[in-house]
Amino acid sequence: MRKKLWMTFGPILVACGVFLFILFGPSAIFGSVSNKSIQNAATSMSENVVGGEALQRAAMDQNYMPIFGSSELSRIDPFHPSVMANKYATSYTPFLIGRPGTQSLYHYLDINMLSDKLKGKKVVFILSPQWFQPKGVDNAHFGATFSPIQAYTFALQEGKDTSARRFAARRLLSYKVVQNDSTLTKMLENIATPGPNKPHDSFLTRTAAEVEYRILVRKDELESKFVTGSKEHLVKKGVQTLPNKLNFEELDKMAASLGEKSTGDNPFHVKQKYFDKKIAPIIDKLQDSRKNLSYANSPEYDDLQLVMDAFKQAGADVLFVNPPVNGEWLRFIGMSQDGLNEYYKKTEEQVKRNGFRYVSLQKYQDSPYYLEDPIHLSWRGWVQIDAAIANFNKQPVPTSYPKTPRDFYYHKGQLPKGLKKDLETKN
Numbered sequence: 020m021r022k023k024l025w026m027t028f029g030p031i032l033v034a035c036g037v038f039l040f041i042l043f044g045p046s047a048i049f050g051s052v053s054n055k056s057i058q059n060a061a062t063s064m065s066e067n068v069v070g071g072e073a074l075q076r077a078a079m080d081q082n083y084m085p086i087f088g089s090s091e092l093s094r095i096d097p098f099h100p101s102v103m104a105n106k107y108a109t110s111y112t113p114f115l116i117g118r119p120g121t122q123s124l125y126h127y128l129d130i131n132m133l134s135d136k137l138k139g140k141k142v143v144f145i146l147s148p149q150w151f152q153p154k155g156v157d158n159a160h161f162g163a164t165f166s167p168i169q170a171y172t173f174a175l176q177e178g179k180d181t182s183a184r185r186f187a188a189r190r191l192l193s194y195k196v197v198q199n200d201s202t203l204t205k206m207l208e209n210i211a212t213p214g215p216n217k218p219h220d221s222f223l224t225r226t227a228a229e230v231e232y233r234i235l236v237r238k239d240e241l242e243s244k245f246v247t248g249s250k251e252h253l254v255k256k257g258v259q260t261l262p263n264k265l266n267f268e269e270l271d272k273m274a275a276s277l278g279e280k281s282t283g284d285n286p287f288h289v290k291q292k293y294f295d296k297k298i299a300p301i302i303d304k305l306q307d308s309r310k311n312l313s314y315a316n317s318p319e320y321d322d323l324q325l326v327m328d329a330f331k332q333a334g335a336d337v338l339f340v341n342p343p344v345n346g347e348w349l350r351f352i353g354m355s356q357d358g359l360n361e362y363y364k365k366t367e368e369q370v371k372r373n374g375f376r377y378v379s380l381q382k383y384q385d386s387p388y389y390l391e392d393p394i395h396l397s398w399r400g401w402v403q404i405d406a407a408i409a410n411f412n413k414q415p416v417p418t419s420y421p422k423t424p425r426d427f428y429y430h431k432g433q434l435p436k437g438l439k440k441d442l443e444t445k446n
Contacts, residue, residue, distance in 0.1 A: 021121070024146055036213075038287070039395050042224070043051055043445055044193070047399055048229050052073055052074055052077040052243050054081075054243075056074065056243060056244065056246050057074060057077055057078050057083070058249075058251070059246040059249035059251060060074040060075075060078065060114070060243075060246045060249070061078065061083060061101070061112060061113065061114045061115065062095070062101050062115055062249055062250040062251055062253075062254060063115075063246055063247065063248040063250070064092060064093055064114075064115050064117065064248060064250075064251045065246065065247050065248040066078075067239070067242040067243070067245075067246075067247075068246065068248075069116055069117060069118050069121065069129075069164075069166075070164070070165075070166035070168070070169065070420045071166070071168065071239045071242065071243060072132060072168050072172070072236070072239050073239050073240050073243040074120070074243045074246070074281060075114070075116065075129070075133060076132075076133065076136055077149065077243075078114045079114075079133055079136035079140065080136065080139065082110070082111060082112060082264055083111070083112050083113070083114040083142070084111035084112065084113055084114065084140070084141050084142065084143065085113075085114050085116050085133070085137075085140075085142050086100060086113045086114065086115055086117075086132075086142075086143040086144075086145065087114065087116045087117055087126050087142070087143070087144045087145065088115075088116075088117040088120060088121075088145035088147070088149055089117045089120065089121045089145075089146060089150075090116065090117070090118065090119035090145070090395065091147070091342070091394075091395045091396045092113075092115045092122075092145070093118075093119075093250070093398050094150055094259060094391060094395050095250050095253040095254065095257065096277070096318065096397055096398060096401065097257035097258075097260045097273075097274075097277070097392075098257075098263055098270060098273075098397075098398060098399075098401035098402050098405065099254075099401050100113045100143075100273050100404065100408060101113045101115065101250070101252050101254050101403065102253075102257035102258055102261070103261075103401075103405045105254050105255075105258050106257075106258045106261045107261075107265045108411070109412070110412060111141065111412060113143075116129060117145075119164075120156075120160035120161070120163050120164045121164045122147075122150045122155075122158060122160070122161075122319065123150065123156075123319055123322035123323045123325065123326050123442075124155075124161065124163050124187075124191070124322040124325070125156075125165070125166070126144070126163065126168040126326055127187060127322065127325040127329055128166060128170055128172070128173055128193035129166070129169055130326060130329040130330060130333065131169070131172065131173050131176075131329050132168075132169045132172045132173070132334075133333070134329065134332060134333040135333075136333075137334065138331035138333060138334035138335070139334060139335075139336065139413055139416050140335050140336065141335075141336050141338075141411065142330070142335045142336065142337045142338070143337070143340060143404075143408060143411070143417075144326070144330075144337055144338070144339050144340070145321075145340045145342065145396075145404075146339060146340065146341050146342070146366060147342070147394070148314050148341075148342075148359065148362055148363075148394070149314075149394055150317075150319050151314035151317040151320070151362055151366075152314070152319070153313070153316060153321065154318070155317055155318030155319045156318075156319070156322075158194055158195050158196070161194050161196065162194065162195060164197035165194070165196045165197070166199070167203070167231075167235055168232070168235040168236065168239055170197065170203055170411045171203060171206075171228060171231060171232040171235060172232070173187070173201060174188075174206035174207055174210065174228060175206070175225070175228055175229065175232055180210050182425065182426075182427070182429060183325060183328050183423070183427075183428055184210055184319070184401025184426070185209065185210060185211050185212075185213065186325070186428040186431050187325055188210040188211040189207075189209040190322065190325075191207055192204065192207050192211060194238065194266070196331045202224070202227045202228050202231050203231070205218075205219040205224045205227075205228075206224055206225070206228050209221060209224060220273070226334070244420070261273075267402060267405070267406045267409075270402045270405070271399055271402045271403075274388060274398040274399040274401070275387075275388050275398070275399055277388075277398055278387065278391075278397070278399060279387075279388065279442050280399040281389070281391070281398075282294075282387070285298075285299075286347060286351075287345060287347045287348050287351070287393070288345070288347065288387040288388060289345065289348075289390070289391060289393065290391045290392060290397075291394045292391065293391065293392045297336055297392075302313045302368040305351070305352060306351055306352070307351075307352065307353035308352050308353065309352040309354045310353040310354070310355075312353055312354045312355070312358070313353075313354075313358030313359075313361070313362075313366070314358060314359060314361070314362035315358045315362060320365065320366075320369065321428075321431055323366070323369065324369070324373075324423065324427065324428075325438065327369075327373045327375065327423075328423055330375070331349045331373070331374075331420040331423075336376075336414075336416040336417060336432075337375045337376065338375070338376045338377075338378065338407065338408065338411045339366075339370045339375055339376065339377050339378070340377075340379075340380070340404055340407065341363060341366060341376050341377070341378070341379040341380060341381060342357060342380050342389075342390070342394075342396050342400060343380045343381055343382075343383045343384040343386075343390065343400070344390075344393070344394060345384065345390050345392075345393045345394070346385040346400055347383035347385070348393040349384070363379060363381045367379060371419060372421065373420060373423070374417060374419075374420040374421045375401055375420075376405075376411060376414070378404075378407040380400060380403055380404075383399070383400070383403070384385040386399070389403070
């Protein structure tokens with residue numbers, strides 16, 4: 020009888036035991052990350068690196084400097100910060116955190132995840148004007164880059180639900196990729212709801228979330244063993260072309276020369292291959308096609324405030340960099356220069372008001388070879404950023420930052436209509 024019972028239920032019990040061991044077993048068995056994996060991850064920008072936890076946290080324990088941004092970080096030419104740091108043995112090694120589509124709200128979750136690793140650490144954050152669309156980051160872009168493990172880290176954090184956390188939760192709840200996860204949605208709805216009465220049982224919801232998070236942690240620890248997409252070969256190739264002595268004026272001349280060779284004779288001074296493939300076939304349709312586009316008003320400004328508040332809470336020393344937009348292209352598509360100027364003005368004021376360092380490359384919008392296409396940094400643009408980073412690393416770390424006004428997030432980010440109606444009788 021016992022043998023029959025074991026034959027029936029034994030395999031199930033063994034499977035459950037293995038599952039529980041994988042889920043709750045010591046992290047040391049699964050979670051160690053090799054230095055080689057971290058080195059490869061520093062230039063990978065792959066989904067499991069940028070959207071993960073283990074590799075980023077391990078890198079922050081070493082002498083890596085996080086550079087947050089988006090697709091421009093993948094443009095590795097000889098003047099890219101990763102190449103420069105390798106060639107000239109700087110006091111830092113960049114760790115690239117960003118992918119196409121990553122914007123402020125995404126980075127907020129990442130910074131929040133790394134918060135205990137960033138105190139006193141030098142950080143670079145590269146803004147992108149195109150993030151500041153009138154409607155902010157859309158469902159498609161946010162869903163494509165969304166990191167469940169970072170979202171669960173945010174949702175499970177202990178402590179008081181501040182107005183910033185409530186606003187962040189409401190912003191997250193507006194996206195379909197979050198709405199599709201019922202456990203995460205319940206956690207965020209509890210955070211987003213002011214007052215003592217929450218829409219979901221706190222204990223049960225948190226228990227379910229902790230199990231989900233543990234599964235994500237194990238998955239991340241296993242994936243951290245296999246880093247794909249490393250651009251180390253491009254870094255090494257770039258190192259070979261640079262002079263032995265660091266001189267930014269000479270590097271700018273080299274960058275201009277390389278840019279000139281790469282752009283051909285197209286009117287926008289962008290890479291000739293890009294012009295031939297992306298612009299030339301539809302050039303007539305593109306002319307004056309963005310007359311109504313402006314970056315002056317966008318939800319992205321509030322998401323950027325979340326980013327800065329996360330940095331302040333972490334105690335990081337951050338340099339915000341604003342790249343230029345291709346001026347010839349701007350005029351060709353008919354975009355308002357006044358609207359773009361307003362973007363630069365607002366972001367500069369916002370960054371400086373929060374006590375962070377700021378560098379703008381706006382003045383170079385009509386100078387060639389700062390961008391390889393209408394919006395992505397390259398050549399001379401990277402040289403300017405390299406020089407800014409070098410100067411930034413000589414500056415002392417701030418000991419405090421101005422506090423964000425307590426009422427900044429009030430009335431920002433409304434509760435979903437169904438949830439709001441349900442709560443009107445509870446609070």
